[in-house]
Amino acid sequence: MSEWTKRFSLAGRRALVTGASKGIGFETCRVLADAGADIAAVGRDEAGLAAVKAEVEALGRRCVTIPADLATVEGPKQAAARALEAFGTIDILVNNAGVTSIKSIIDTPVEDWEWLNNVNLRAPFLLAQALVPRMIEQRMGKVINISSQSGVAALDDHAAYSASKGGLNMLTKAMTVEWAKHNVQSNSICPTVILTPMGEMVWGDPAKGDPMKAKIPAGRFGRTTEVADLILFLASSASDMICGQVILLDGGFTAQ
Template sequence: MDFSLFDLTGRTALVTGSSRGIGEVMARGLAAHGAAVVIHGTDRAAAEAVAESLIAEGHRAHVAVFDVTDAQAVAEAVAAIERDVAPIDILINNAGIQHRAPLEDFPADKWQALFDVNVTGIFHVSQAVARGMIARGAGKIINIGSVQSELARPTIAPYTATKGAIRNLTRGMAADWARHGLQINAIAPGYFRTRLNAALVADADFTAWLEKRTPAGRWGEAEELIGAAVFLASSASSFVNGQTLYVDGGLTASV
C-alpha cells in the first residue's frame, strides 16, 4: 500500500507551544513521519529537552524561543529559522492559554491576555511564515482551535471567543492565501487527557459528565491528534482549505 501522500520527509515544521502537551505530541508525530521539527516555547530548557529527546530517537529537531505576542520577536525568529535551519513548510499554531472565571467577574487583563496569545499570536506567526510560503508557492498552516470554537461552557466565555475567532481566521487565511498554493486549516480538539487537564481528569464528577456527554464515552488521548495533524500537514490534504476538523469523540455532533 502506498502511503507516500502522508510522507513528510524533507519538510520542516514549526510547532508553536511544543515544549509540552499536545503541541509536543503533534511535533513528535510529524517527526515520526519524516519532518524536521522546530520545537517552540518560552522556556528554553523545556524546548531543548524535547528537541534533544527527538534527536536521540534519530529525528531532526531544532529549538526556537520567542513570544508569539511580540510581532518583532516573531519576525526575527522566523527569519532566523529560515536562514539557519530551512524554509518552513508546515506551521502548527498551537500556543495558547486559558483562564477561568465567571464572566461578570472576568478580569480585563486576563481577557486581553487570552486574545493576545490565542488570536493575535496566531496572526503574527502566520503572517511571518506565510510570506515565505507565498514566495515559494506552497505551505501548510494548521491552527489549533477547540470544541469551544463551536460551543460554550460556563467560566470560559473569553476563551470560547478566542477559539471562535480562530475558526473564522482560518477561513480568512484560506480566502487570502489559497490562491498562492497554501492550505490553511484548523484542528479542534475535544477533551484530551493531558497534564494541563490533570485537575479535570481527577474530578470524578466532571469525568462522569464528559463520558456521558461524549458519544465515544471517554477522554481523548493526545496521540489521537497525530493523524489529523499529519493529514493536514501532508500532500493528502492538497485540496482541503479553510476547514476546521473536530477531533472530539463526537461531542459536537450530538446533543
C-alpha cells in the same frame, strides 16, 4: 516506498510547532519528525524543549529549539525570524500554543481577556504573517491551527477562551480565502478535552471531568497522539484539497 506512503511522508519538509515543550505540541513534534520533517520547536519551558529536541534527533531529524513568549508582539516575530534563519523556509506551521482562564463572563478581568487573545489568536496571526510569504513564493505550504470544540460550542466559564478560539476558526477561513490560490492550505482542528497539563488543570477533578466525559458519545477524553495524527494528515500532500475547514476531533460531542 509505496505510493500511498509517499503521500503521507514529510521527508524534506520543515515544520514550526508552537507550544512544543509539552502535551499536544510535544507529541506533534515527535509524530512529524517520525514522518520525516525537521522541526523548529517553540515554547517557554526550556527543559521541555531540550526533551523534545532529544526525541526528534533520536528519530534522525534536525530540531531547532526557540524559547519565546507568544503573549508579546515581539515573541512570535522573533520565533519566526529564528526559524527562517535556521531553515530558510517553513513548509508547515502548527499554531498549537494555547492558554486558558476559567472564569464567568462577569468575573473575567480584561487582563485575562487580552492574555488569552494574545496567545490564542494574535500569535497565530503574527506567525503566519511572517512565515507564509515564503510558502507563497514556493507555492506550497500548510497552516494548521489548533483550536477547540469550545470555539464551536460554548461552555460555562470559557467565554474568553471560546472567543479566542472562535476567532481562530474564522482566521483560518480568511487565510484560506487569501492563500489557497497559492497552494497554501489552512485548516483548524477543534479537539475535545485532551488531558494535557492544561486539560488536567481544568478537567482533572472527577467531580468536573466525569460529567463532561458523559456528554461525549465516545465515552472518553482524547489523546495527544490522536490530535498529532490528524495534524500529520493535514501537513501531508494527502490533504491538499482540504482547505478552510474547522475539523471537530471531539468523540461526537457536537453531534448531539
